[in-house]
Amino acid sequence: MLTTNPFEDDKLHEECGVFGIWGADGAASYVALGLHALQHRGQEAAGISSFDGKHFHTHRAMGQVGGNFDRDEIMRPLTGRTAIGHVRYSTTGETALRNVQPLYADLNEGGFAVAHNGNISNAMTIKRALIRRGSIFQSTSDTEVFIHLTATSSFSTPLDRLIDALRQVEGAYSLLVLTEQGLVACRDPLGIRPLVMGKLGDAVIFASETVALDVIGAKYVRDIDPGELVLVDDGGLRSYRPFAPARPRPCIFEHVYFSRPDSIVDGSSVYEVRKNIGAELSREAPVEADIVVPVPDSGVPAAIGFSQASGIPFELGIIRSHYVGRTFIQPSDGVRHLGVKLKHNANSALIKGKKIVLIDDSIVRGTTSLKIVQMMRDAGASEVHMRIASPPTRHSCFYGVDTPERSKLLAAQMDVAAMAEHIHADSLAFISIDGLYRAMGDVRDARQPQRCDACFTGDYPTTLTDMNEDGHPRLALVASR
Numbered sequence: 001m002l003t004t005n006p007f008e009d010d011k012l013h014e015e016c017g018v019f020g021i022w023g024a025d026g027a028a029s030y031v032a033l034g035l036h037a038l039q040h041r042g043q044e045a046a047g048i049s050s051f052d053g054k055h056f057h058t059h060r061a062m063g064q065v066g067g068n069f070d071r072d073e074i075m076r077p078l079t080g081r082t083a084i085g086h087v088r089y090s091t092t093g094e095t096a097l098r099n100v101q102p103l104y105a106d107l108n109e110g111g112f113a114v115a116h117n118g119n120i121s122n123a124m125t126i127k128r129a130l131i132r133r134g135s136i137f138q139s140t141s142d143t144e145v146f147i148h149l150t151a152t153s154s155f156s157t158p159l160d161r162l163i164d165a166l167r168q169v170e171g172a173y174s175l176l177v178l179t180e181q182g183l184v185a186c187r188d189p190l191g192i193r194p195l196v197m198g199k200l201g202d203a204v205i206f207a208s209e210t211v212a213l214d215v216i217g218a219k220y221v222r223d224i225d226p227g228e229l230v231l232v233d234d235g236g237l238r239s240y241r242p243f244a245p246a247r248p249r250p251c252i253f254e255h256v257y258f259s260r261p262d263s264i265v266d267g268s269s270v271y272e273v274r275k276n277i278g279a280e281l282s283r284e285a286p287v288e289a290d291i292v293v294p295v296p297d298s299g300v301p302a303a304i305g306f307s308q309a310s311g312i313p314f315e316l317g318i319i320r321s322h323y324v325g326r327t328f329i330q331p332s333d334g335v336r337h338l339g340v341k342l343k344h345n346a347n348s349a350l351i352k353g354k355k356i357v358l359i360d361d362s363i364v365r366g367t368t369s370l371k372i373v374q375m376m377r378d379a380g381a382s383e384v385h386m387r388i389a390s391p392p393t394r395h396s397c398f399y400g401v402d403t404p405e406r407s408k409l410l411a412a413q414m415d416v417a418a419m420a421e422h423i424h425a426d427s428l429a430f431i432s433i434d435g436l437y438r439a440m441g442d443v444r445d446a447r448q449p450q451r452c453d454a455c456f457t458g459d460y461p462t463t464l465t466d467m468n469e470d471g472h473p474r475l476a477l478v479a480s481r
């Protein structure tokens, strides 16, 4: 199910963030803080599961972390020295409390709580097979297949049962699993979604991004490697490599947009990479202009890089209101067009009479770009040139990012010249895929790309069992219903 809300934002949305801690008094409080720092990865719902040595405690709620997990009556019962948590922006599964993570089940070997960032690209196929064998699903989330595959595995130890489950799934997962035996962190064999490990005294922490370690004062230790499974229990920390070796393909879009600029992803500062992207863009697509204006907030670092490399002054020509909630306005057609203005407003005194270069991170449907270009013209800009800090988004993501189906992606429908005309820009240019890799200090290997860049290139790093590349269910699946 696709849930992009074009009214709220014409962006791709990261689906989820995860955070877990082993061995700290008041573990759930650390998780709440960590989830706060990961709120940009999902604002629709949040949840925490803790284990006190005897019992599991779980609270899941619609809405953001603040407003839920800052309330004493919610936090007090989440006792124990180990806990995991999750923030969610759904792509698969409807928006409902039953899909909010961590998902929890009582298995033969005890409690099992799971928090998942990513998307399983063969979940439908697995789910149908499990249902035929008698499994009863409680949610419509792809994450629940981890529980059923583990529960029905014929292996004997809890860890082997989980590994058996993981070997059956395709796609992207950075996973935290809390059991009575310990806390497990695992990253899929291609490492599509990020997962890092940190330490706070003797406590071990896992998080989607380093910024979540920073907020609790923890030290970054290392990334969980693609295909690595780490188990923490009273005996310490053990690392396993249960999958066949594969060439990693971490998501390139984490650097373009998803991760916070103060995070370190795959060993690189997201802020520095975004500035480099802007500098590359200024070399690839130079333009004569008076000022460089970012579309806030995500276009800011690339605009700084563009300005520094080109010598064109950086100015805040668009001011963003930080008080526009995701649910402030109902998406009715009558007021739909007002949404962009509520969130972004032109700094007219600055813009009037100027040739401007607008920098944004991406164009998805083009609805926001069209309105922002018009906003610049209304404010008196003499020329509006748009530069985009990613290549054209032409393909859907099946790895845990909310993308419209292909037919709704502007770049899948028209070439760059037609897009420029569509958004009424004087010129439009995107960074090239090679330029994007250069900004990260890489040279792209076209035969075996070092990253997942499928939304730009269509080169999907895994089999897409459930869907074809347009996002439609495969015919064979429909026929087998």
Ligand code: SF4
Pocket (backbone or CB within 6 Å): 192, 251, 252, 253, 254, 396, 397, 398, 399, 400, 401, 452, 453, 454, 455, 456
């Ligand atoms: Fe990231 Fe795009 Fe690959 Fe999805 S398709 S994992 S957004 S690079």
